[in-house]
Amino acid sequence: MTKNDLAREVSVSEKLHLSTAVKAVDGIIRVIKEALAKGEEVTLRGFGTLSVVQREERNAVHFKTKEPIVVPAHRTVRIRISKELKEQLNNGTVD
Secondary structure (H helix, E strand, C coil), rough: CHHHHHHHHHHHHHCCCCHHHHHHHHHHHHHHHHHHCCCCEEEEECCCCEEEEECCEEEECCCCCCEEECCCCEEEEEEEEHHHHHHHHCCCCCC
């Protein structure tokens, strides 16, 4: 599902104009990105928690040339899905 598909689904389910739904989805994504850039944790109840984690520098092997390379230390986002979502995924039900 793309961002536009998501906005379309929101506009239908919440009976909004498509342009309003697109602005809402864009706004939510912007706020989440800003919070993560500050290092804050974002918790979406019933969905999951997004948090920033620090990855240490590590050695790896280039898969084509088989030469050793160094992957530099960097920050990335980790998502922990909620218990409710895990149950829905495993039971095949959607609320």
